[in-house]
Amino acid sequence: MEPHPKFELNEAVAGWRNALASTGSLSFDIMRELEEHLRDSISRLTAAEPTEEEAFLIATRRVGSPAALAAEFRRAKPYGVWVNWATAVLLGVQAANFLLQLVPVAAALLQVAVLRLLTPIQAGRFLHQPFSPMMWLSPLLYVLIVQLLLSLCWRMVRNRDIDVAAWLFKARQHPWKTGVLLVGLSFGLYLVRIVTQLVLGQPHFPFWPIYVYAFASSLYLPLTVVWLLHRRLPQRAG
C-alpha cells in the first residue's frame, strides 16, 4: 500500500483559493475575506476534529462550492468585480510606467560609465558608428525591466508577501491621498528623467510639444486611477 501523503493545510487552502480564482468572478478582496473565514472555521473545528484534514474538508463543505459562491457574488455585485480588476490592472500599468521612466536614466548612466572606460578616439567611434550600442541597449533594458517586474510581482502575489487586496482597499478608502501620491511620484520620476538627461548632455527631445505630451501622459494614468477609485460602484435597484 502506498504511504498516504502528508496533509499540508496551507497547500490545501492554496488549492481551494485557486479554485475560487478560476471562477473568474471574485475579486482579490472577496477571495481573501472568504479564505480568512475558512481559516477561522478550520481553527475552530480543529479543537473538536481529530485531524486538520478533516477540519479542512468540513469547513470547505460548509463554505460551499467555489462555483456556487461565485454565482451568489455575481448576483449580488454584477459590476463590483470588473471595477476591482480594472483598478488592479491600471495600478499595475502605473507601477510599470513609474519604473520605465528610469530606463533612459539607466541607459544614460551606463553610457557615461562605458565612455569613461574608453579613450577619446574609441569613444568617438563608439558614439558615431551607424548602429551605436545605445540604440539597442534601451529596448533591451525595457524588456529586462518589464520581465523582472512581472516575475517579481507574480512571485510576491503568489507567496502573499504583498497583499494586493489590502492595498486596493486602502487606496479605495483614501482616493485623494492615493491620487496625490501617484501624481507626485509620476511627476517626480518624470523630472528626474529630464534633469538627468539634461545634466548628462543626452540628446534632447526634438521639439518642445513633446515635453507637454510627455508631462500630460505622466498624469493621465494616475488621474484615471483616481477617477476609478473615487467613483462609487453602481447601485442596484431595490
Place this chain on the structure above:
Amino acid sequence: MLSKELIAASTKPLVLSILTRGESYGYALSLEIKRLSGGQIEWSEGMLYPLLHRMEDEALIESFWQEGLGGRDRKYYRIVRAGKRALQTHKQQWTMLNNLLNNLWNPIPNSN
C-alpha cells in the same frame, strides 16, 4: 429553524443591529447570530458575504482590514449613518408587523 424566505428578509436588519454594538467581521457575525438565536438561525457564507458587500455598496456599512486575534488580518465591518437610518426604518416595519400579528393571534377583548 426559520424558513429560507424569513432568513433572507431578516438578515439585513439583523446585521445592522449586531453592528450597532460594535464593528465585527463575517465569521464572528455568523457565530454571534447562531449564539443569539440559540442555534435557530445559521447564515450560509454564500448568502452572508454577498449581502455584506451589497450593503457596503449601498453605503449602509463600511469595511476595513485590521489585524485580529492570532495575528491574522480580518475584514471588519462597521455601521455608518445611513445604516443607522435604514435600521430605524427596519425597526418600525418589523415592530408594526410584530404588533399586527400579536393582535391577530391574541385579540384584545372588544371593549365596545
